[in-house]
Each structure stands twice: as C-alpha cells, then as structure tokens.
Amino acid sequence: MTTPKYSVIKSLTVHFYASLFIVQKLSHHLKNTMPQHPVWLVDASIYVFRPWFIRQPITLDREGNPINAVLGFLRFVYNLLQTEQPQQIAFAFDISLQTSTRKAIYPDYKANRTPAPDSLKKQFQLCRDFLDTLGIVQAASPHFEADDVIGTWAKQQRDNGQACMIISGDKDLAQLVAERDIWWDYGKRTPLPPGGVKKEFGVWPAQIPDQLALAGDEADNIPGIPGVGMSTAAKLLQKFSSVEILLSRIPEIGLMKTRGAKRLQALVEEHQATVRLARQLTGIYCDVPDIPTVLQRKPKDLVKLQSLCEQLGLTEQQVKLWAAV
Structure with missing residues (x-):
C-alpha cells in the first residue's frame, strides 16, 4: 500500500505543465474582461476533494x-x-455540515453525502495550516x-x-x-462574467437560486418540482423573473407557448411549498459573523512553513519554492 514519497515539485512539474497551457489561454481570455487587481475568493473544498477522489x-x-489530497490542493x-499573482486572496472552507443553518431548516439537506x-x-486541516504559514487568509464558520x-x-x-474573482467548481456560487x-x-x-453565466445556465446570476429551487439540486439533496429540470x-x-413572481401568477404558466404548459402549471401549483422551502436553501447568506474582513496577505511564517514541509516530506529546494512564491 505504501509507495515512495512523491515530491511536490515532481507533482507540480507533471500537473502544472499539463494544465499550464489551458490556464494561460483562459487567463488571456480574461484580459479584456477582468478589472485590475480583483480580490480572489476561493471555494477551497472542491480543490481538496478532487485529488482525494482520484x-x-x-x-x-x-x-x-x-x-494525496494535500499535495493536490x-x-x-x-x-x-x-500564474495569477493575486494581490488579495482568501480561501473559504466547510467544517461542520451538522450545525449548518440549512440543516436546521431542512434536516435532509446534504443527507446523501457520506461523512x-x-x-x-x-x-x-493541513491545507488550512499550510495557507496560514503562507500568510494567506483562510476561514470557516461552524454555522x-x-x-x-x-x-x-x-x-x-x-x-x-x-471586483471579485470567485474561484469554484460549484455553480451555486455563480449567483x-x-x-x-x-x-x-x-x-x-471558461471564466464567466455575468453574461457568460446567463449563456451557460440560461439565467442571470441573481436568478440561479430560483432556478435551483424550481429544479432542485441533487448534489445537495434539495427537493424541486418533479419533472422540472x-x-x-x-x-x-x-x-416570470423570480420564484416569488412565478408563484403569484401560476395561472399564467398554462398560457405559455411551451410544450406541456398546462401540466407544468399543475406541477407548480402542487409543489409550491417545496419550492418555497428549497428557495430558503439555495440562496447564499452574505452576512456571516466572525470571519476575517481584511484579506491582504501577511508575511510568511518561515519557521512553521519549514516544519510543515518536513512533515509532508518536502525537500529544502521545495521549501525554497514555497518561501518564494
């Protein structure tokens, strides 16, 4: 089961150059759309889970x-x-699903996920500790x-x-x-500005919570209207612009020039309560207390960086790379 330790620099060489062309191409695509010096906000968990599942x-x-998940992250x-040289960057983590406010609203929220x-x-925790040694802001909330x-x-x-660069593989954050x-x-x-989100998902960013409330979200075990994707x-x-307007004008659904409009009207009528519940889960809350508000990088803690790199089996050359990044 045990294999020789893979150095981070070797992994960086193999995976970095394999994806570098894509990243540079997409970064070039951003030049005409991205404002100068945006704040980079990273949904960290998905970039830990991906190498874990490999x-x-x-x-x-x-x-x-x-x-493995640490090295991939x-x-x-x-x-x-x-590649991006961000001047301000912060990473957000999840730490407790069971105490989540959404779990209190809907006990089956994300019940399909194995702990x-x-x-x-x-x-x-090692990923969070490593960011701390680099002086990079990272945070999580228990609720x-x-x-x-x-x-x-x-x-x-x-x-x-x-302006913000929202880095995530989760479409929910496009809202x-x-x-x-x-x-x-x-x-x-491809990086998506508001118009790109509209083209990709069929709705504007602010409408994504409503879209998910109607269709449901299997990944988060959020119910929707059966048969509505x-x-x-x-x-x-x-x-109808929003769920609230839609539910106030249900009879008009049957008049839409779309196949099965009458059936769709009946489905929305029947599942109004489900949609209202789901809408409480799909929106992102933007007033989380007790998290850092200053996102500027701090000086690296080189002593702790050295210790953590040794724990991970990194060489002195690799420590120097991280100290210089």
Whole structure:
C-alpha cells in the first residue's frame, strides 16, 4: 500500500505543465474582461476533494498519514499564485455540515453525502495550516458554509469598490457574480462574467437560486418540482423573473407557448411549498459573523512553513519554492 514519497515539485512539474497551457489561454481570455487587481475568493473544498477522489497511489507523510489530497490542493494553490499573482486572496472552507443553518431548516439537506473520514479531515486541516504559514487568509464558520463565507467577503469587497474573482467548481456560487465579477472553475472551464453565466445556465446570476429551487439540486439533496429540470426552470424564469413572481401568477404558466404548459402549471401549483422551502436553501447568506474582513496577505511564517514541509516530506529546494512564491 505504501509507495515512495512523491515530491511536490515532481507533482507540480507533471500537473502544472499539463494544465499550464489551458490556464494561460483562459487567463488571456480574461484580459479584456477582468478589472485590475480583483480580490480572489476561493471555494477551497472542491480543490481538496478532487485529488482525494482520484485514488492515485497513496503518498504518506512522515507520520504515516495519507496526504494525496494535500499535495493536490498545493498544486492548485501553487498554480494560482504563480500564474495569477493575486494581490488579495482568501480561501473559504466547510467544517461542520451538522450545525449548518440549512440543516436546521431542512434536516435532509446534504443527507446523501457520506461523512468525511478522519484521514480526509486531517488533510483539510493541513491545507488550512499550510495557507496560514503562507500568510494567506483562510476561514470557516461552524454555522455557515463556505459559500456563505465567500458571499460575505464578496459583499464586503463590493462595498469597498472592489471586483471579485470567485474561484469554484460549484455553480451555486455563480449567483454572486455582479457586474465586474467573474466565476471561474480555475483551469477547468471558461471564466464567466455575468453574461457568460446567463449563456451557460440560461439565467442571470441573481436568478440561479430560483432556478435551483424550481429544479432542485441533487448534489445537495434539495427537493424541486418533479419533472422540472434546469432548462425548464430557466424558461419559467425568463418569463416570470423570480420564484416569488412565478408563484403569484401560476395561472399564467398554462398560457405559455411551451410544450406541456398546462401540466407544468399543475406541477407548480402542487409543489409550491417545496419550492418555497428549497428557495430558503439555495440562496447564499452574505452576512456571516466572525470571519476575517481584511484579506491582504501577511508575511510568511518561515519557521512553521519549514516544519510543515518536513512533515509532508518536502525537500529544502521545495521549501525554497514555497518561501518564494
């Protein structure tokens, strides 16, 4: 089960150059759409989960704990910092689903997800510790999700006149994209400004919570209207703008020039309560308390960085790379 330790620099070399062309191409695409010096807000968890699920040969730290997810996350962070040179950046994590405000509203929220094993929880903590050593802001809330932390930061930054780069593979966060903002699943998809979100999902960013409330969200175990998918939900919102307006004008659904309009009207009529419940879950809360509000990077803690790199089995050369990033 144990294999020779893979160095971070080797992983960086293989994976970085494999994706560098894509990242540079997408970054070039941003030049004409991205404002100068945006604040980068990163939905960290997905970039930890992705290497965790790859199930590549297991790499262990000096204490015998698996660290594949950590190394994968560090590749992502290294690429982002080296390629984009963000002046302000912050990472949001999830720490407790069971105490989430959404779980209190709907006990079956995300009930389809298996709890993270202890080995993965330890890797999440190592990722957070590594960011701390680099002087990078990272935060989590016991009662709100990473989406809400990012939403709070985005609201704060807009109040300060700053544009935001929202880095996530979760379409839910596209609802935060305002006029000068961009949603980007970094290195995977095309960066999307508001018009790009509309083209990709069929609705404007502010309508995404309504779209998910109508169609449901299987990934989060959020119920929707049976038989209504994202495309049909988009058509409804193109006519009625929001769930609230839609539910106040249900008889007009049957008059729409769309196939099965009468049946669709009956479905919406029958499942109004479900839609209202779902809408409480799909919106992002933008007033999370007790999280950092200053997102400027601090000086690195080189002593702790050295210690953590040793724990991960990194060489002195690799420590120097991180110290210089």
